[in-house]
Amino acid sequence: MNLRLRLVLYVAFALTLESKEPPLRILIIEDEPRMLELLRQGLYEHGFTVMTACDGETGLEIATAHELDAIVLDIGLPKLDGFALMQSLRVRARMTPVLMLTARDTEDDIIRGLDLGADDYLTKPFSFPELVARLQSITRRAREGGDGTIKAGDVAIDPVRHTVTRSGEGIDLTRLEFLLLTCLVRRVGQCVPRQTLMEFIWGTDHPVGTTALDVLVNSLRAKIDAPYRRKMICTVRGSGYLFRNSALEGKS
Ligand code: CA
Numbered sequence: 001m002n003l004r005l006r007l008v009l010y011v012a013f014a015l016t017l018e019s020k021e022p023p024l025r026i027l028i029i030e031d032e033p034r035m036l037e038l039l040r041q042g043l044y045e046h047g048f049t050v051m052t053a054c055d056g057e058t059g060l061e062i063a064t065a066h067e068l069d070a071i072v073l074d075i076g077l078p079k080l081d082g083f084a085l086m087q088s089l090r091v092r093a094r095m096t097p098v099l100m101l102t103a104r105d106t107e108d109d110i111i112r113g114l115d116l117g118a119d120d121y122l123t124k125p126f127s128f129p130e131l132v133a134r135l136q137s138i139t140r141r142a143r144e145g146g147d148g149t150i151k152a153g154d155v156a157i158d159p160v161r162h163t164v165t166r167s168g169e170g171i172d173l174t175r176l177e178f179l180l181l182t183c184l185v186r187r188v189g190q191c192v193p194r195q196t197l198m199e200f201i202w203g204t205d206h207p208v209g210t211t212a213l214d215v216l217v218n219s220l221r222a223k224i225d226a227p228y229r230r231k232m233i234c235t236v237r238g239s240g241y242l243f244r245n246s247a248l249e250g251k252s
Contacts, residue, residue: 023049024049024070025067027072028050028052028071029074031054043135051066057079059080063085063094070135071098073100074101075100075109083116090182117186122134180197184233185243191241193239193240196240217233217241
């Protein structure tokens with residue numbers, strides 16, 4: 001290689017290094033060894049920093065112990081399935097974006113995953129460029145959210161510090177009230193079914209009666225709605241609850 005070519009290559013390499021953001025850190029949780037290796041190798045070649053886990057428990061441990069940019073999560077997993085894992089993550093207020101991978105192309109599974117806080121999903125088989133594009137999109141969305149605050153109208157939730165404000169005033173919530181509010185605000189403008197709320201708050205292993213949810217909604221309303229003119233939490237009869245998006249609706 002002559003000197004000039006070597007110099008051009010060196011400058012090009014240096015420019016690439018300078019313009020690059022730090023690689024995105026991705027955790028892949030997948031129990032099929034071939035699929036896991038395919039994902040690991042492929043994402044590594046696309047410039048991601050990759051960690052892996054082949055069961056749900058290990059995945060949850062890594063996801064709670066490390067700062068990650070995104071998680072690629074298989075649903076059918078040993079020890080702890082993808083749904084339970086996601087629920088545990090969100091209960092611990094870890095808002096790392098999650099891309100679900102599912103072989104189950106049923107609408108119910110997809111809706112359940114999104115309800116539990118997944119950011120996006122892909123059904124197997126999928127194309128690699130699509131996986132990369134989706135990962136870039138969910139991590140970009142999370143980064144643009146800046147400090148990670150979840151907002152709806154004048155209500156703001158900081159999932160890391162576990163603090164809530166309305167019109168800039170701090171509101172003290174219990175852990176369960178906080179979970180209920182987070183679940184509603186993440187789906188602002190949509191009716192969240194009672195069952196979804198109960199699973200998100202109490203989990204599927206500890207079923208509670210439906211009155212427990214009503215009691216919790218009342219105590220949340222007393223703090224987040226009662227002192228204010230505009231009520232944000234609406235009851236959808238026979239179905240669930242909805243957090244209003246005041247930006248889209250007229251005055252009540
Ligand atoms: Ca699997």
